[in-house]
Amino acid sequence: MRLELEAVTVRRAVFAAATGIADGQLSVAREELRSIIAADSRLAAVEIEIANPGEDCRIVDVFDVFEPRAKAGGGTDFPGVLGPIERAGNGRTTVARGAAVVVLNPLDDRFKMTIDMTGPGAGISPYGHTANVCILSQPAAGVAQPAYYRALKEAGLKASVYLGEAAWRAGGGSLETFDLNLAPHSPRVLTDGALPRVAYIYMIASQQKPTEADEPVLYGQNVRHLLPTVLHPNEVLDGAVVAPYWNFGAETYAIQNHPLILELYRRHGRDLTFAGAVATVAADTEVERRRSAMMAANLAREALGADAVVLTKYGGGIPESALMYTYDACEALGMKGALIVWAHGGDGRVESTLTFMSPRADAVVSCGIADDTIDLPPIARVIGSPTMGTALMEGRLAGFSTAGPLPLRYVAIGGVGNQIGGGRRSSQEF
Amino acid sequence: MESMRVVHYLNQFFGGIGGEDAAGAEPQIKPGAVGPGRQLQARLGERFEIVATAICGDNAFADDPAGIAERLIALIAPYRPQLVIAGPSFNAGRYGQGCGQLCAVVQEKLEIPALTGMYEENPAVEQFRDRVLIARTAGTARHMGEALYSIAALAARLARGETIVQPAEAGCFARGLKRTVFRDDDAAKRAVDMLMRKIAGQPFVSEISVPKFDRVTPARMAASLANATVALVTDGGLVAKGNPERMPTGYTDRMTAISVTGRRQFATDDVEVHHFGYNTQFVSDDANRLVPLDVMRDLEREGVIGKLSETVYSTAGAGMSLANARKVGREIGQRLLQDGAQAAILTST
Numbered sequence: 102m103r104l105e106l107e108a109v110t111v112r113r114a115v116f117a118a119a120t121g122i123a124d125g126q127l128s129v130a131r132e133e134l135r136s137i138i139a140a141d142s143r144l145a146a147v148e149i150e151i152a153n154p155g156e157d158c159r160i161v162d163v164f165d166v167f168e169p170r171a172k173a174g175g176g177t178d179f180p181g182v183l184g185p186i187e188r189a190g191n192g193r194t195t196v197a198r199g200a201a202v203v204v205l206n207p208l209d210d211r212f213k214m215t216i217d218m219t220g221p222g223a224g225i226s227p228y229g230h231t232a233n234v235c236i237l238s239q240p241a242a243g244v245a246q247p248a249y250y251r252a253l254k255e256a257g258l259k260a261s262v263y264l265g266e267a268a269w270r271a272g273g274g275s276l277e278t279f280d281l282n283l284a285p286h287s288p289r290v291l292t293d294g295a296l297p298r299v300a301y302i303y304m305i306a307s308q309q310k311p312t313e314a315d316e317p318v319l320y321g322q323n324v325r326h327l328l329p330t331v332l333h334p335n336e337v338l339d340g341a342v343v344a345p346y347w348n349f350g351a352e353t354y355a356i357q358n359h360p361l362i363l364e365l366y367r368r369h370g371r372d373l374t375f376a377g378a379v380a381t382v383a384a385d386t387e388v389e390r391r392r393s394a395m396m397a398a399n400l401a402r403e404a405l406g407a408d409a410v411v412l413t414k415y416g417g418g419i420p421e422s423a424l425m426y427t428y429d430a431c432e433a434l435g436m437k438g439a440l441i442v443w444a445h446g447g448d449g450r451v452e453s454t455l456t457f458m459s460p461r462a463d464a465v466v467s468c469g470i471a472d473d474t475i476d477l478p479p480i481a482r483v484i485g486s487p488t489m490g491t492a493l494m495e496g497r498l499a500g501f502s503t504a505g506p507l508p509l510r511y512v513a514i515g516g517v518g519n520q521i522g523g524g525r526r527s528s529q530e531f
Numbered sequence: 532m533e534s535m536r537v538v539h540y541l542n543q544f545f546g547g548i549g550g551e552d553a554a555g556a557e558p559q560i561k562p563g564a565v566g567p568g569r570q571l572q573a574r575l576g577e578r579f580e581i582v583a584t585a586i587c588g589d590n591a592f593a594d595d596p597a598g599i600a601e602r603l604i605a606l607i608a609p610y611r612p613q614l615v616i617a618g619p620s621f622n623a624g625r626y627g628q629g630c631g632q633l634c635a636v637v638q639e640k641l642e643i644p645a646l647t648g649m650y651e652e653n654p655a656v657e658q659f660r661d662r663v664l665i666a667r668t669a670g671t672a673r674h675m676g677e678a679l680y681s682i683a684a685l686a687a688r689l690a691r692g693e694t695i696v697q698p699a700e701a702g703c704f705a706r707g708l709k710r711t712v713f714r715d716d717d718a719a720k721r722a723v724d725m726l727m728r729k730i731a732g733q734p735f736v737s738e739i740s741v742p743k744f745d746r747v748t749p750a751r752m753a754a755s756l757a758n759a760t761v762a763l764v765t766d767g768g769l770v771a772k773g774n775p776e777r778m779p780t781g782y783t784d785r786m787t788a789i790s791v792t793g794r795r796q797f798a799t800d801d802v803e804v805h806h807f808g809y810n811t812q813f814v815s816d817d818a819n820r821l822v823p824l825d826v827m828r829d830l831e832r833e834g835v836i837g838k839l840s841e842t843v844y845s846t847a848g849a850g851m852s853l854a855n856a857r858k859v860g861r862e863i864g865q866r867l868l869q870d871g872a873q874a875a876i877l878t879s880t
Contacts, residue, residue: 297727297730299723299726308810309808309809309810310810311810311812360717360718360719361718361719361722361723363719364717364719364720364722364723365723368723372727373723373727385809385810408730409726409729409730411722411723411726417850418808418809418849418850419808419809437726437729437730438726439722439723439725439726439729440722441718441719441722442739444709444739445850446709447782447850447851447852448852448854448855449708449709450661450707450708450709450852450853450854451705451707451708451709451740451742452707452742452743452852452853452854453852453853453854454709454739454742455739456808456849456850458739458741458742459741460741460744462737462739462741463729463737463741464722464725464726464729464735464737465737465738465739466718466721466722466725466738467718467738467739468718469711470709470710470711473711511711520718521719522717522718522719522720522722523717523718523719524717524718525713525714525715525716525717525718526711526712526713527711527712527713527714527718527721527738528709528710528711528712528738528739529709529710529711529712529738530705530707530708530709530738530739530740531696531697531698531699531705531706531708531709531710
């Protein structure tokens, strides 16, 4: 499978008469984009705003973030969600690199992210460095939460394609090629010599809060009872996987730029052979977790021929037992494993770092203490609600002015809580 | 250069007051170095001066740790120390507890550094390592020389204004805590690097260590099941309707008691569920599937069990620290004994 990403650079975004990209400037025809999004009858009061890096601006209520991308030269964008089912990960996709679509959710919900465009919050979030095109809306009368969330997801994907098409029209971007043949009978695989074959076991969702019936995660499916399945890494990079409604900082943007997949690609043929990916979910029952662990390990070993695996998780709690079962199953089949997890702060002690840990888990990378806080300073302009909601995991901040100082948990800052390899934030035992 | 003023703390034995017979000795202070303090002074060198030695009996300290520490502080403060060194106490439990307590209070009240030394099996290590710098020593005072050498080396680092960022790398016990840091590479690169080293059999350091797991041997049931009083316990967050005790949905340090007297099964009006860690919908629909009151009443009627204990104990196990889990577990165990239960069924989520 061969994917070409043509990346056209964007440094800032402005409103203009026509949408296009020139000299690093993304021009957005506000009314045209607004009318494309507002055409969805589930959405009311649609507004478009722009926030650029360095601006004294904060975006709250963040539901998901997308990188503008389009398969304008042929192929289906986000198959199974926007378009018909088609294999993702092949052909050419054009990217407005440096831009992002940020979709806001005005409803009171437990998980909503904050993005600062300046100050310490901007320093640690990937979206503090992107030119952000924000979509605000309200649910239309009579539209229930699940239908509204589905509409928000589609709105983000549509805006992503709309701006991605501008990148395609601009052209002249730099080309990144992702060419990997997973078929075990291929001559490449048979002759790739002594390099260890490393597979990636990718937990794409958790069912501790069950996904909605029409919540699109994998090719539009809600992965409610997903059995482990082999994915080509290109499928992940090219729109087969969309972030669940609760994404814990692993937004769709992060999946499109999956840090661990990109790292394994960088090292492919140098010190390892990238053997492919297995998608799993953290199930909400014990028997499903055991079944998933066994099958994922078996696919990595027998279908992908892996000597070693990297495993990542999604969210906290139940995913920790799902992850550790899978790790143990891999090691039992003779594959070496390394894990990426976040640390729970708890009472600050080492022993309260994870809710579940295999005594054999000896190679664990920490992507930071999820509930540690960072003080965000007051800010001039807020895109989104004027006050923090009550349902947030950050319940202690209910009623706080969103323009004021906010002592936010790291995990509540867009892009910071992701456990798929992005970011230098970590925890250290002492 | 002016030397750094040090107050040294010793127990009655090392302080030269007496053995076990003098363990009740009251807090006192002597100018200059005493006993092993003279050897410590030699190790510390001329950049330090032991200006006084505080002494207290081990039993006196153990009987009233907070009160004695306060009295010792009152004796120590007039000497205007810049550093307090306690012990070393090796494997002596009560002495270790006194050293740990004094160091903790010195840091808090006098706002100066303090340090001590202990053997790894001294129970005071677990008690104080999170807040006191404790040098690793051997198990007995036969190794006093080596222990004082380590302590003097640490004192020299503290005197330079250095903060011991990684105690374990400085010959001390790790504090057992964690903090946010930013590393040079992103998590993806670190994970693949670690994996490549693991594959190659090269050394690597995990960023999260495996905790020590307790192994609990299940108790043997005293009575036969047909004569036993059986209790129900859950960590699934079941609470009485309206959550009158305001049990948090996670990170909790307590449990709640739910009376089931006169109840054949849980009805939706009786109870609700507060737990952020799992899909609680099935419990909201039917709480008997979290705590099987209905089935246990059947077994009680059929004579399979002697009797169902009339109080259900519940907590929310989400994100609970091990320390809190141990505390809540002990409380529930005590209550079960008071209730006369001989067996308990624990349902988890």
